[in-house]
Amino acid sequence: MALIRGCVSRLSNYTQKTIPALSLVSRNSSDAVELKALLAEKIKEEQKIVKSFREQYGSKVVGEVTVDQVYGGMRGIRGLVTETSHLDPEDGIEFRDFTIPQIRKLLPKTPGGGEPLPEGLFWLLLTGEVPTLEQVKSVSKTWAERAGLPSHVVTMLNNFPSHLHPMSQFSAAITACNTESKFAKAYSEGVPKATYWEHTFEDALDLIAKLPTIAATIYRNLYKDGSSIGAIDVNKDWSANFTSMLGYDDPNFTELIRLYLTIHSDHEGGNVSAHSVHLVGSALSDPYLSFAAGMNGLAGPLHGLANQEVLVWLRKLQKDLGPDASEEEVKEFVWKTLKSGQVVPGYGHAVLRRTDPRYIVQRDFALKHLPDDPMFKLVSQLYKIVPQILLELGKVKNPWPNVDAHSGVLLQYYGMTEMQFYTVLFGVSRALGTASSLVWDRALGLPIERPKSMTTEGLMKLVGAI
Template sequence: MMHKALRFPGRQRRAFSAVVDTLKHKIQGLAEKKAPQLTALRKEHGGKVLGETTVGQCIGGMRGITCMISETSLLDPMEGIRYRGRTLQDCMDQLPKAPGSKIGLPEASFWLLLTDEIPSDAEVKALNEELHKRSALPESVVKTIDSLPKDTHPMTQLSIGLLALQPTSEFGKAYRSGTLKKNEYWVYTLEDALSLVAKVPILAARIFRNVFMEGKHIPSDPSMDWAGNYAQMLGVSDDALFKDVTRMYLMLHADHEAGNVSAHTTHLVGSALSDPYYSYAAGVCGLAGPLHGLANQECLRWLKNTRQELGGKEPTVEVLTQFAKDTLASGKVIPGFGHGVLRNTDPRYVIQRQFAQDNFPNDPLVKLAEVCFQAIPPVLEATGKVKNPWPNVDALSGTCMQYFGLDQEDYYTVIFAVSRALGCTSNLVWSRMMGLPIERPKSVTLDWLSTKAAE
């Protein structure tokens, strides 16, 4: 249950930084507003039926079953993801920005997801300072990552690194002490969330430099914003726009309600009171799947292969229309189009498309992607089999990255994971604040389903 008073137990009365103290009071204040709503729903409407589960949903991955709470964001079929009720364009416009940038800072979206407030410039500056203080990797973790074979997939390395960080969990330490109370769970989860978010770009950059840059590392710059610093540590481009495209990517991918594989897995593991390091490491393993986070690199590969197959032919709408028809006729799929929930062009794609058109419209792959945007949806729509023929976020995200020299496709999902840490850990904080129980859905056999279907 949510708790009405903010009390820090004796072992928590260490010197909090001002920004962490502010965050805790803001989260607690929001919880106090939400508590009556949650209590009423439990007591007065707990028996209200939200919908009927079908046999198709049961055997189709539970798609569309309304059965989870995600306070941080909600996916609207027409407008896309909303962070605390705000569209991504709202976030882009309203969130604080780095000097000279037009991109809403992703760490500011972290504040928004936690507190339902747009932070001030001063609050984001203080948050960045706090994250930098927490960002150093333990030497044991550095040795673990540096010892891995360089042909180990970057996502495997990231999950190993997150688990290697687990011994630093404040939640884990407090729970093992035997004196941790339920109304303290969220406080320690927030501590871990802040530290995990602080460390994950440092860890991810180290993996990148080990695998692709012969282990030559670029030190973290504590004067920079969270996402800009990550871009600088990758070291693939000195162009200021690369920092902006990184900020944009990390903000747009930060959260996507709780039903997708990485968010759901993180929530599920966390519901067992596994700490955020255990929980998000599990989520990262789900994100590595070809049907989830791997999609962005698949889209870039498809664009590259398409350009090669065109053999220098100008990618006009007519040419791409026929190419798309031939692709479908051969039994192949066209990645980057369609979405399990959206019924409109993904706003994340729209924002990236505008960025690309404003800054590098003549890049060959950007030009090809633009023609695909015009040619492919009508082809998919004409099949009568596609509910949403419009492009999703993956159709352009890799294309924007490769323009600046980040063309190591196996690394793209790691960048996704750096971003999604913001939403997944925010959700963990709120799951513990709301006192959500361990998740344990009922499963049935095919024989049981057959019997019910025959009734």
């Protein structure tokens, strides 16, 4: 895996509540041509590397599997190839070998802006190369041109009951968009397997373009009395169009969303959402169906709801202790949480062994834009207190805060208090990584995924227990 990654790094209005149906949506934008051509070159190089690597080392054993791993959700078993990112225990998530601090510095930004444009990360994930601002602008324009939704999806979204969870609406709408799948159409026409990645690439562009439109429609319907999301501006970047459709006009909130969508985009391939997209895609389900599967996994409380749990816990702390709690009072509250058998939400990570770099960049953002916010001050106080308590317990390998310890606080500050919607934001971001990976899955011709399962009795016989 490291060898492969290293080589890559080198080398309008409707009758109902409306969503703009742009005239350019139905055709491929010429602005995507450069990215596709570059990707084609990278794919040829990578195919040669993988072919040679497998010929020489295909029978090489990469690890052993323990009984505990079989029963423990396959945690730590090396069994997937994901080209786009890697999780390092010390440096955190690395996007094509670039750390979070590096991409925050290197990726193009809007003039006068301080945060990276997610379009640049998408380019990086696909190609392994840091794009220019002009290249990023071409992606922004492409996504704006393709952001319109099919009329049947608009109708469906506008007729969902208000008690249907935002993630259920999000997943259903994504699934219904598969009427637009270029991959499904090409496959039904019998195109050569070698071109699968090209049609997946087009679907990836279309899917990512439509997600903010879907998400904003859900948000407006549920929380803003169904008001129109307005027009999509082809001269705005992806995040700016998104925040405008959501109904926010604070440029700092747009900057936050640019940062949020970038740092939540990918996290290796073994987490539930990424793995689900890969798994369903391996059956040659189109990218819309595959991504919807990932969103159903993200909706689970053990995966995409962590920042909500952090906010609920923080609010309880504030309610119980008041706004001016002392350090000793906060320590006592943390100990009370732990002694009751609960965890401190937002702390710890299965792989990381230091503070999550995604937490750090969010903290930097808060120090710059909201240093006096009471909730941020509480988060900062906990940053000093919780790790020491967890170290004192002696049972926690990583006592440091992760990405979820901070993100909800930032969203709340700018007025997005609807916590059930947070996972939808997460989902919009996660498309960048999973869609990129799907393109590479098809480019490398990865087969349908089918691990071997065993009964407990069969496993006991295998290890000589019976």
